[in-house]
Amino acid sequence: MPGTDRPGRIVVVGASLAGLRAAEALRDNGFTGELTLVGEEDRPPYDRPPLSKAVLLGRVRAADVTLPARRAVDARWRLGVRAEGVDLTHRTVLLAGGERLPYDRLLIATGTRARPWPHPGEAALHGVLALRTAADAALLSGLLDAGPRRVLVIGAGFTGSEIASACRGRGLDVTVVERGPAPLVGALGGTLGAFAAALQRAHGVDLRCGVTVTSLQGRDGRLVGAELSDGGRIEADVAVVCLGAVRNTEWLDGSGLAAGPRGLACDAGCRAFDMYGIVTDDVFVAGDVARFPHPLFEYQLLSLEHWGNAVAQAEVAAHNMISEGPRRRPHLAVPAFWSSQFGLNIKSVGVPTFSDRVVIAQGSPAERRLVAVYGYRGRVTAAVSVNRAKSLEYYERLIESAAPFPPDPATTDRTVAPTPVPSDVPDPRQLSHGPTVALTGHLPDRRGLALVRRES
Amino acid sequence: MPPETLFRRITDYASRADPYPLYAELREARVARQEDGSYLIGTFADVAALLHDPRISSDLHNRTDPRAGGLLPPPDDMPPSFIGVDDPEHDRLRRLAMRPFGPPHSPGRIDGLTGEVTRIARELAGSLDGRDRIDLVDDFAYPLPVGVICGLLGVPAEDVPQVHAWTESIIAGFDLTPGQDEEARTRAAREARRGMAAYLSGLAESRRGHPSGDLLSDLANDHGPDGSLTPGELMVTAVLLLIAGHETTVNLITNGMLTLLRHPDALALLRADPGLVPGAVEELLRYEPPVQLLPQRTPLTDVEVAGVTIPRGAPLILVLAAANRDPLRYENADRFDPLRRDIQHFGFGSGVHNCFGAPLARLETRVALTELLRALDAPALVEDPPPYRRSPVLRGPRHLLIEQATGGGA
Numbered sequence: 001m002p003g004t005d006r007p008g009r010i011v012v013v014g015a016s017l018a019g020l021r022a023a024e025a026l027r028d029n030g031f032t033g034e035l036t037l038v039g040e041e042d043r044p045p046y047d048r049p050p051l052s053k054a055v056l057l058g059r060v061r062a063a064d065v066t067l068p069a070r071r072a073v074d075a076r077w078r079l080g081v082r083a084e085g086v087d088l089t090h091r092t093v094l095l096a097g098g099e100r101l102p103y104d105r106l107l108i109a110t111g112t113r114a115r116p117w118p119h120p121g122e123a124a125l126h127g128v129l130a131l132r133t134a135a136d137a138a139l140l141s142g143l144l145d146a147g148p149r150r151v152l153v154i155g156a157g158f159t160g161s162e163i164a165s166a167c168r169g170r171g172l173d174v175t176v177v178e179r180g181p182a183p184l185v186g187a188l189g190g191t192l193g194a195f196a197a198a199l200q201r202a203h204g205v206d207l208r209c210g211v212t213v214t215s216l217q218g219r220d221g222r223l224v225g226a227e228l229s230d231g232g233r234i235e236a237d238v239a240v241v242c243l244g245a246v247r248n249t250e251w252l253d254g255s256g257l258a259a260g261p262r263g264l265a266c267d268a269g270c271r272a273f274d275m276y277g278i279v280t281d282d283v284f285v286a287g288d289v290a291r292f293p294h295p296l297f298e299y300q301l302l303s304l305e306h307w308g309n310a311v312a313q314a315e316v317a318a319h320n321m322i323s324e325g326p327r328r329r330p331h332l333a334v335p336a337f338w339s340s341q342f343g344l345n346i347k348s349v350g351v352p353t354f355s356d357r358v359v360i361a362q363g364s365p366a367e368r369r370l371v372a373v374y375g376y377r378g379r380v381t382a383a384v385s386v387n388r389a390k391s392l393e394y395y396e397r398l399i400e401s402a403a404p405f406p407p408d409p410a411t412t413d414r415t416v417a418p419t420p421v422p423s424d425v426p427d428p429r430q431l432s433h434g435p436t437v438a439l440t441g442h443l444p445d446r447r448g449l450a451l452v453r454r455e456s
Numbered sequence: 457m458p459p460e461t462l463f464r465r466i467t468d469y470a471s472r473a474d475p476y477p478l479y480a481e482l483r484e485a486r487v488a489r490q491e492d493g494s495y496l497i498g499t500f501a502d503v504a505a506l507l508h509d510p511r512i513s514s515d516l517h518n519r520t521d522p523r524a525g526g527l528l529p530p531p532d533d534m535p536p537s538f539i540g541v542d543d544p545e546h547d548r549l550r551r552l553a554m555r556p557f558g559p560p561h562s563p564g565r566i567d568g569l570t571g572e573v574t575r576i577a578r579e580l581a582g583s584l585d586g587r588d589r590i591d592l593v594d595d596f597a598y599p600l601p602v603g604v605i606c607g608l609l610g611v612p613a614e615d616v617p618q619v620h621a622w623t624e625s626i627i628a629g630f631d632l633t634p635g636q637d638e639e640a641r642t643r644a645a646r647e648a649r650r651g652m653a654a655y656l657s658g659l660a661e662s663r664r665g666h667p668s669g670d671l672l673s674d675l676a677n678d679h680g681p682d683g684s685l686t687p688g689e690l691m692v693t694a695v696l697l698l699i700a701g702h703e704t705t706v707n708l709i710t711n712g713m714l715t716l717l718r719h720p721d722a723l724a725l726l727r728a729d730p731g732l733v734p735g736a737v738e739e740l741l742r743y744e745p746p747v748q749l750l751p752q753r754t755p756l757t758d759v760e761v762a763g764v765t766i767p768r769g770a771p772l773i774l775v776l777a778a779a780n781r782d783p784l785r786y787e788n789a790d791r792f793d794p795l796r797r798d799i800q801h802f803g804f805g806s807g808v809h810n811c812f813g814a815p816l817a818r819l820e821t822r823v824a825l826t827e828l829l830r831a832l833d834a835p836a837l838v839e840d841p842p843p844y845r846r847s848p849v850l851r852g853p854r855h856l857l858i859e860q861a862t863g864g865g866a
Contacts, residue, residue, distance in 0.1 A: 362510055367544060371510075388806045389545075410757035410768075411510035412542035427592035 014109030015039025018287030025318035042080030056166035127223035156183035160242030191422025350382030375405025494771035498778030515539025520769030556674030704812030707746035707852025741803025
């Protein structure tokens with residue numbers, strides 16, 4: 001195939017799911033040149049979803065979680081090495097220790113890391129940890145094996161809820177403290193949040209909503225408890241900090257790329273933008289660190305922390321890295337993710353936060369089996385199933401075809417038309433965050449941008 | 457020819473050996489309204505969409521005319537099995553049946569049958585040794601799955617011939633060809649179903665409180681979070697598992713060998729590397745699926761497909777075998793390629809009614825083809841096309857005569 005068998009040097013920074021799948025796709029697409037993968041962790045790419053599920057339940061050891069290699073990638077692996085910068089002018093990646101890796105094409109797939117507990121002294125207590133890496137999972141499952149009196153989970157997003165589920169599965173006492181009104185509310189809105197709250201309580205979770213942890217307390221360097229904003233106090237030997245993810249973009253500061261706390265912005269073909277919004281042609285981005293425009297969601301720049309997005313975006317990026325202009329493809333996958341907790345299978349298509357209303361279109365919370373469909377300005381934008389995943393393809397098509405919301409109420413397991421209610425998610429117009437730059441200069445040829453730094 | 461008669465031509469016995477040109481015609485039309493008011497659908501995208509569409513019912517009671525489309529109306533004297541009802545009832549029954557059969561509660565049950573399936577397959581294949589003429593259906597493809605499903609359910613071996621007789625009558629009732637004997641066939645099918653149901657519920661009842669390790673025992677004695685199957689539900693579930701548990705697999709094995717005998721290169725490839733058999737079975741499920749079409753779907757509301765409105769209550773017939781060969785979905789869709797990598801077929805349907813027995817069918821067919829390829833010596837088809845069974849729904853050869861090179865000694 002002309003135009004796809006390109007030699008040259010490709011560097012992939014980030015050796016996890018997106019980086020590995022991109023490397024495989026590059027070779028599958030006929031790339032014969034030199035391929036280098038740089039990864040900060042010192043082990044080969046592995047799968048993360050089992051870390052908060054099977055590993056914590058003791059069914060799999062963290063060390064045994066891997067990613068299947070689809071094919072040999074014939075790459076130079078630089079594992080256990082941090083990338084510290086990119087020089088766009090000289091097309092080099094700067095590694096810790098001063099080494100410079102030249103590239104013809106660069107793929108940035110550095111992903112995210114767990115947001116740390118804000119007080120370093122408290123974060124250093126034995127028993128306090130976050131869950132993002134296999135090493136974290138090994139540490140946490142060891143702590144759970146030791147039979148703590150109580151586990152404190154700080155934050156009830158998907159990771160926090162899955163950890164709470166695993167703790168209950170092991171018969172451990174667990175307290176979940178969530179700043180918002182319910183678990184999962186930030187991702188799924190009020191209706192399913194209320195369902196998740198009832199579910200957790202039914203499984204014996206001590207769930208505290210509308211509350212934050214104000215301090216973690218230790219004795220002899222070990223965690224013993226926590227104080228809450230409502231004046232309450234918890235005694236716990238283990239605290240898992242589940243406050244979301246931070247995008248690994250700091251290493252790009254000063255590179256001139258459009259990288260910030262929200263990720264590295266790119267076009268629909270995974271080509272990174274520079275800070276002026278001008279597309280680069282040799283720097284690509286994929287996975288959790290990317291922010292990309294999606295036409296189904298009004299071209300808002302989306303950052304997704306989804307397994308499937310990492311794979312799909314990596315494959316598009318790899319294809320485009322070695323394809324001429326007209327042969328390039330857009331990344332148009334409909335976002336999808338899944339979770340398993342408290343014996344339930346939760347799956348999502350579309351972007352539930354991109355909504356103003358929600359309706360339980362099939363099943364009901366009482367049955368613990370339902371499909372919630374989300375709409376924005378009268379069209380279907382997302383659907384979330386609980387133990388009912390086989391209908392999701394139907395809703396995915398409704399999303400793809402901009403079908404009207406609410407959807408047709410005549411379904412096989414529904415006799416009365418359900419009523420849509422507000423979806424209780426943050427206003428979707430706020431999804432696109434403002435620029436973190438300021439304009440400088442006054443003359444046309446002097447105008448430029450300066451990054452405005454804010455501590456997050 | 458007008459698309460209004462397409463279904464008549466597909467169900468015409470003369471089309472049985474090669475319905476694929478008619479399926480191509482159907483894909484061209486996308487939606488083909490039939491003279492009796494039913495609708496045929498056959499492209500990959502449309503079939504996929506409708507199989508996952510919660511507005512499409514599998515319960516014939518939702519049909520404006522339950523007799524339309526040539527199907528047996530649901531019997532009033534027996535509860536429907538889970539393939540004939542919708543969620544949430546379908547889900548409850550299917551979950552109860554799944555508990556002893558598959559994951560998460562019985563993850564090893566089917567896998568644990570590998571030894572037994574291999575033993576039966578080797579025994580049957582061994583009996584072919586030295587014979588210069590074999591009927592692959594009667595001598596192998598039929599007895600293997602019957603032996604397996606009867607063993608799994610706990611049906612004693614001496615009752616298998618009776619099971620066979622009942623099954624024949626029930627399957628004849630699925631024959632959609634209109635015309636002579638319709639009344640008698642329907643009556644016989646119902647009689648047979650009643651006979652089998654009474655027999656299986658007797659077996660199950662005798663095991664209530666006396667579990668003997670088989671599936672019927674487990675179904676009769678299981679008390680999970682959904683409760684238990686009522687005696688009536690247990691009876692129809694057992695009938696369904698028994699019939700669906702072998703009728704389709706017979707055709708999959710036979711269609712598989714027929715296809716391999718028509719493609720000697722593929723046969724040689726699999727013989728040289730049995731590790732390729734699982735992939736080849738998937739391709740067979742795409743290329744020659746035993747269930748050619750699903751005749752019992754009904755829209756609960758007016759549903760639009762390709763610009764055509766299919767009215768609520770109309771018979772909707774999803775032609776899986778046509779979708780499986782959609783050239784818009786597959787490169788060289790009409791080519792059998794055991795090394796094909798991108799296979800997302802409807803050989804087991806899809807959506808909520810996705811084939812319950814798929815893991816067992818896969819296991820049996822993999823073992824069957826592996827053992828046949830090992831045992832047969834330079835096999836050749838005696839007759840091509842072979843004589844087919846009547847049913848256009850469960851399509852497969854009635855006999856598949858094969859000659860072996862061993863002839864000299866016989």
